[in-house]
Amino acid sequence: MPLHLVSVNNFPTAAGLASSAAGFAALVRAIANLYDLPHSPTELSKVARQGSGSACRSLMGGYVAWRAGTAKDGSDSVAEEVAPVSHWPEMRALILVVSADKKGVPSTAGMQTTVETSTLFPSRANDIVPKRMAEMEKAIQEKDFPTFAKITMMDSNSFHAVCLDSWPPIHYLNDVSRAAMNAVETINKRAGELVAAYTFDAGPNAVIYYQEKDETTVAGVFKYVLQAVGGWDSEYGAAIRRNERGGLESKSVMTMKAGISRVICTGVGGGPEQVDQHLVDERGRPVSV
């Protein structure tokens, strides 16, 4: 069967927001559906992983773990569901899009450089990540947000630390990212507990997790500061009430206002869905078949 593949996304591409993961996962799922392949999502994750490592996680909804595996050929490096969406549906994510510029270093090439050159990487890979994976799964099973938040932030920092420790060094975080980290620290300090968590993938954009109950305390502060940028109408965004009592440092506020171009309001969601009725052409326009 000859195939004509069209890939469209509504996310900034090549900005460190997992656009390639989403694309490869959708591609693998669509082809599996087309050919009626009987493989489980975990089986398919082996295939998706070839396109972009993190794509293996995107074949499932909810909370997903990517197992490193031990086989030399990587055949047991697969994704598994840790918990379905229904286990902890209150999880929200506010994405602060710092720049939709192309990344300086593509994430796969960057990770190879880090593995080959960072002298701190072996400690991270062999000791720190396995320990945190177990702690994180427990935190998700117990819906323990403070623990989830602390591991999320510390592991993001550890990842960017080994990027900086690579040769040549890799910088994904910039001053705007750091202003977002500072804002989260302030929000948590004022709340007296961890109600927000930042994480950064291979780019400067902040992903800020919080629970629905803390919407005003967390997302409300950012909506007040960043009311001028687009994206507050997306998904959970419209309902967020602006909160002027964030107490953020003025320098962080100025840096975020100047450097953040858009927000995306989302949350934990499902996996790939078949949407035959929305076949589109190369420009994303609906096509009838």
Next chain:
Amino acid sequence: MPLHLVSVNNFPTAAGLASSAAGFAALVRAIANLYDLPHSPTELSKVARQGSGSACRSLMGGYVAWRAGTAKDGSDSVAEEVAPVSHWPEMRALILVVSADKKGVPSTAGMQTTVETSTLFPSRANDIVPKRMAEMEKAIQEKDFPTFAKITMMDSNSFHAVCLDSWPPIHYLNDVSRAAMNAVETINKRAGELVAAYTFDAGPNAVIYYQEKDETTVAGVFKYVLQAVGGWDSEYGAAIRRNERGGLESKSVMTMKAGISRVICTGVGGGPEQVDQHLVDERGRPVSV
């Protein structure tokens, strides 16, 4: 003998440029001279270290190593001369002063946080630094600038990596620091070898090492870009010829122009000197005795 102590410096204070190291070393040396203490600089370094760890190194000129030591009470944590100035006098340092603002995190407190919380720190302290110390001493003995440069840059990055890996994370580098790193990378790439090395202490200011023979290739590029800022008349600075052929990325140039307030042109030098004839009062004015 009652003492009236006056401390004056001509360096930005509390900006991560070792002002406290210079101050404590001068204080210890001055008191030792006053009382005719017979102690060697290495002996005195034990005392200076109590004020500010890095002060122990400032009691000697030339190339100095701070030995970690193994004694529990720190009594064998001292500084030693690796080579005198005369061994490699061609070493130059161009300091780009990014901000004379007070540091967010004082370096001693920051280092304590890192030791207590960074999960990557044990690997750095136990394995990476001791190995690099031996390699660096060899590079200095052999006047091997490319090796000196690579170790300098990698170890600076490793230090800032464990700062970022601390909890809460410590950020000394900012976008201006990264622009300076990028400029050094460009200069080295165009030279086809490592002729420049950046390093950052507990602050955003870049210290850029180069050898006298590469003055135009390295310092000349910064002098061309930063000709509007002050400090080019200091020590070796006046002789540096502006070099417009640096080929730096325009984004790095703009970031440096906007964020660097001053330069200091210096090089490897001597240790503390007694300057009785320059006794000064609290405002730095000469006093006759």
